[in-house]
Amino acid sequence: MTTDGHPEPWVASLFPAARAVWAKHDFDTDGWLPLYRHMADSAAVGGLLWDEWLPPQVRRLMAAAMPDGEADARLLVTWLCCVHDIGKATPAFAGQVDGLADRMRANGLDTPSRKQLPDHSHAPHGLAGQLILRDWLTSRHGWSKRATHQLTVVVGGHHGVQPTDAGIREADRRPELLRTPGNEQAWLDVQYELLDAAATRTGAASRLTAWRDAEIPQTAQVLLSALVITADWIASNPDLFPLYPNAGTRAHDPVRTREAWRLLGLPAQWRPREPEGTPAELFAARFELPPGATPRPVQEQAVEAARAMPAPGLMIIEAPMGEGKTEAALTVAEVFAARSGAGGCFVALPTMATSNAMFDRFLTWLAHVPGMPAEAASVFLAHSKAHLNEDYLALMGGGITLDLDRDGGDDRAVTALIAHRWLRGRKKGMLASFAVGTVDQLLFLGLKSRHLALRHLALSGKVVVVDEAHAYDTHMNTYLDRALTWLGEYGVPVVILSATLPARRRRELVAAYTGERDGHDHVEQARAYPLITTAVPGVRADVTEPRASGRGADVLIEPLDDDLDTLTSRLETELSDGGCALVIRNTVARVHEAASRLRDAFGENTVTVAHSRFLDLDRAANDAALVAAYGPPDRDPERPARHIVVATQVVEQSLDVDFDLLVTDLAPVDLVLQRMGRLHRHPRGERQSDRPAPLRRARCLVTGVDWTATPPEPVRGSRTIYGEHVLLRSLAVLRSRLDAHADAERTVRLPADISPLVQDAYADDDALLPPAWKDRAEEARTAHEVARLTQREKARTFLLRKPATPGKPLIGWIDAGVGDADDSHRGRAQVRDTAESLEVLVARRAADGTVTTFPWLPDGRGGVELPTHTAPPAEAARTLLASALRLPYQFTFGATIDRAIDELETDMVPAWQSKDAHWIAGELVLFLDEDDRADLAGHHLHYTRTDGLKATRAE
Known part of the structure; x- marks a missing residue:
């Protein structure tokens, strides 16, 4: 019996030599932990993770891989957690601490010092454990060596990198690292004794024969690896599982496990319920629509399309700016989560600024979503500047308290949204139930990097929403497609949003998610707008054409010479009766040049600058000031009578701002349309009557081009950023309007013209290009194709392989990867080609x-x-x-x-x-x-x- 009155089965079943093997040591306190104790702790944590934390969506995938379903899957998790550190029962590991090695020597285990084993690095304890477990399964349980790999690789990779075939061969050539020569049998007896005990105590002994012929998919192997890593990290925390000899009454289970789990306080996952009622009722409940307001058609159709799908899968929503795509996606996510058993949601956006802007809206949604855990739900803002976000900082304190109707009745219950102390940081943060962050967090799913399995576990239990899907280049799309392939294999529901998505890209997204390259012609041929595409692997993709909401704007577009005097003179005329103009330049240098000239003409206080080259605190303040001055009318912004904002692309997507006049450098046509979305974004009075009279018609002046050249030549900075080919295509589809003289011919009708312009700009057809442009356009296309090929090949250097056939082990899964890649500049550079x-x-x-x-x-x-x-x-x-x-x-x-x-x-x-x-x-x-x-x-x-x-x- 132990001091707290509970039996200690591990001690009772082991001989002294096995009890003497150590697993943990603290040089500061000289505290230590025997291996058998850490094995028991890890197994207990693995069981608790399965029972109380893991979403059903993940459990079902793992259960499908096992002969006896969920019971087998849970047992396999606890057993692998239990045996993951068996490689510490080796001379290569034990000789690190002399005092603890002496204890083992005294019990018959000859343990050379580290200096006596110069090749010890060839058998790190993870790899050593993989080999020991392999030998035990083959010699004791009749497994073939090949069959063992799909499970033993989980042990070998529990420090974040799966062993390679070459690494296994090198370790096999050095048996002295696993068992001391002349003392091999003693080491073998201890290793197998501990493994026998683990199999008996967890219950795995009775299932090993049945598991022998199972072919476990790589997706399940990845999740097993991640769960073992997570359990190991928790069980290795001495604040939760104290070391000997000062563990006191918390030395042995079950009190030790129960107290550790209580102290950890890991929030349970979301348990979503199938949302009932009409889309109108659902949107009213989730987003507090004002009286009489109804969802827009694309929002209603998205919900109905989600409900009509044979299973949760991929949904692509293409709709104009300001149509409520985000709210549609979150509502669809709720439907998907309830049907798939997801335990959370992740929203991915192009930039930190867009992530910050989304975070507040996301928290508002969470405040109205049923199925939250009883005490707290974990939330994470996933980018490197999260510590600057006030909303996120509030979650790191006491959190945000929600008063929820959790059970659909009258009884109310209190839940807190918190940034849990353990679920923070670059490696563990995405394990939180709910997250908003940069798309890098999703792209990392396809990047060979250390601890990649943790990111797969984090996303495999969620619904994933990808916003602004048009904003990514070839390099990023290569990683996005590979991430979608893995998400499709996991059965993770995905919602992709875009206002300006090329049809070919739509098809590529469907093919990546379903894993089916053919059979999607109808997806690419669809030209309706708005458009909803749904896809489930093995089922023909479906295309839905929601009716337009009736909202829209007619924007007059015209060229403007790229001359600062011309710009100044034109703005003096346009703003003669007041008004707010937005001037977007493609480079910071052009922002500074324009702002300096405009200040000379309009005064220092009439011109504001916005770009990315500000201190983080200053940029956050700049964004807040822009929204305060130019945000929606219902926020009662303090709108100046006359003002000019000169900005780079930072205003293109991240801010809900509204201007009377737009002047923009030429950009790819989809981005020009996005910029137009900042023009007359909100109604101001009947027929815009609250705007100055000359500015009540939306107008966009396109500059940054030498209009006298043939073809017109974009300025150098724009060509550097976007490439000449894409800019010429943009000019080609806008040419008829830019050359026109009548207002009707110069009009871009939003949203009706969005899809035709985007599809024509990104089509392979050169019929739109004037003959006089041919030579220059061909040169630009060739350079563009070379750049795309270069980006694609560069991305493939560290691109994760597609999931292999079931049973193929993860050996070498991330071989030749980038090492630790996270939300640092180095990590982002890998997936963004910066x-x-x-x-x-x-x-x-x-x-x-x-x-x-x-x-x-x-x-x-x-x-x-x-x-x-x-x-x-x-x-x-x-x-x-x-x-x-x-x-x-x-x-x-x-x-x-x-x-x-x-x-x-x-x-x-x-x-x-x-x-x-x-x-x-x-x-x-x-x-x-x-x-x-x-x-x-x-x-x-x-x-x-x-x-x-x-x-x-x-x-």
């Missing part, structure tokens, strides 16, 4: 050496002194961290970026690199002088609150 760039923290340093934050920062963060002789206080360090800035493209080139890093490292503050400064340790800091200037790598830098960072090459 050049290496340099992010720095920025502070002001006075002539006397005093360092402070910038004086204008909000919420008392401005002008805070940052000590240089010691680590800054936590709050000051967080403010500095929130003053991050990405240096411009000039600093992406090899010699320049290397020189910049060298100069920044030379200027490092030693006290800021200590463990006490963990918030900022390792970060590069750019110090500006009292005029907010600095010289770096041959460039003059100047930062202002109004314009952000300007960089000019030093003469």
Whole structure:
């Protein structure tokens, strides 16, 4: 009996040598944990994860792979969790701690020191465990060696990387790492004794014969791997499972497990219920529609299409900007989740800004969704700047309390939305039930990287919503398609949203998800708009054509010479009676040039700049100010009488803003249409009567082009960003309107013209191109195809393979991967094909050496002194961290970026690199002088609150 009165079956069944094998050690406290104890802890956690945390959607997939269904699947999970560390019962591992190795030696296990085993790195304990388990299954239970791999690889990969065939061969060539020569039988006896005990105690012993002939799909192998990793991380936490000899009454199960699970407090998953009622009733309940308001046709049809599908699968919703696609997707997600057994939802967006904008809407939806866990639901904002989002910070405190009608009756219950302390960070955050974040989190699903199985587990239990699907290039689409293939194999429901999706891309998405390349001609041929496409693997895809909502706008479009004097003169005329104009430039340099000239003409206070080259805190404040001034009328924005916003693409998708006049650089036609979505976005008075009289007709002036050239030539910066081929196609489909003289001929009718323009622009047909453009267009097309091929091939370097046939093990699954890839710049660069760039923290340093934050920062963060002789206080360090800035493209080139890093490292503050400064340790800091200037790598830098960072090459 144990000290708490509970029997300890593991101790009772093991001989002293097996009890002496150690698994955990803390050098600071000299605490330790025997292997048998960690095995029991891990098995217990694995069972609790299955019973109380894992969504039904995941359990069903794993159950389908096993002879006895869910009972077998649960048993397999607990058994693999139990045996995952058997490789620690080897001399290669045990010799790391002399005192604990002495204990094993005293019990008959000859254990050389690490120095006596120079090749120990060839048998890390995960791989060693895979080989030991393989030998045990073949010698004790009659398995073929080939049959063992699909399960033993789970043990081998529990530290995030599955072994390769070459690694297995190398370890097999060094048997002394698994069992000491001359003492082999003693080691073998202990290893098999522990495995026998694990099989008996978990109940797996009675099922091993039945499992021998099972062919487990790679999807199930991945999920098994992820569950073992998760259980191991929990069972390895000494705050939850204390080490010996100070474990006290928490030394043995079941009290030890029960108390650990209570302390962990892992929130249960969402248990969605099938939403009842008409779409109108459902939308009214979820989104608090005002009296008399009804869902738009595309929203109603999306719900009906989801209900009509034979099983949850893929839905693509194409509809105009402002039609409520997001609300439609969340409602469809609820239908899908109830039918699939999903335990959560992830919404993926192109940028951090769009993710932040979505997060508040997502929380509002969650506040009205039934089926929430009894006490708390876990939420995660999945991007690297989440610590700057006030809504997310609130979840990290006490959370947001919801008063829900959980059971559909009159009884109310309280649930909190929380950012759970254990479900945070780059590796574990996506395991939260509900998440909003950048699309990178989804693209990583197809990137060979360490701990990839955890990301697969995180997404396999959710409904996935992908917004702005048109916003990705060939490189990103390669990863998106592979992610969709795996999601389709998992049976994960997916909703994809776009206002401007090329028909060929629609077909590619369906093919990727279903795994069926042929049979989708009708999907690509559909030309209706709005359009809903649904697909389930093995079933012919269906296309639904919702009726238009009747909302729309006629936008007059005309060319404008790319001359700052011309721009200024035109805006003076257009804004003579007041009004708010948006000028979108494709590069920051063009923003600065235009803003400077317009300020000379209109005054400093009449022109605002918005782009990505601001400090994080300043950019967040800029976005908030734009929405406050130019947001929907029902928010009562403080709209200026006359103002000009000069911005880059940051306003293209991320902000709900509304302007009277639009001037835009030429861009791909789908993005031009997106930009038009910021023009007369909301009604202001009857027939826009609240706008100045000259601006009551929506007008878009297209600039950034030399209109006198043949063909018209986009400016260099635009060609660099988008490529000349795509821009020429955009010009070709808009040409008749840009060359027209009558208003009727210059009109782009939204939404009626969206799909025809996009489909024509991205078609292979060159009939729209004037003959005089032929030579230039052919050169541009060739360059475009070469660039696409290069992007596709580059993406394939680290692209995860498609799921293999059932039974094929995950050996070498992520071989030659990128290592640790997460939501850092390095990780994002892998899936976005971005050049290496340099992010720095920025502070002001006075002539006397005093360092402070910038004086204008909000919420008392401005002008805070940052000590240089010691680590800054936590709050000051967080403010500095929130003053991050990405240096411009000039600093992406090899010699320049290397020189910049060298100069920044030379200027490092030693006290800021200590463990006490963990918030900022390792970060590069750019110090500006009292005029907010600095010289770096041959460039003059100047930062202002109004314009952000300007960089000019030093003469």
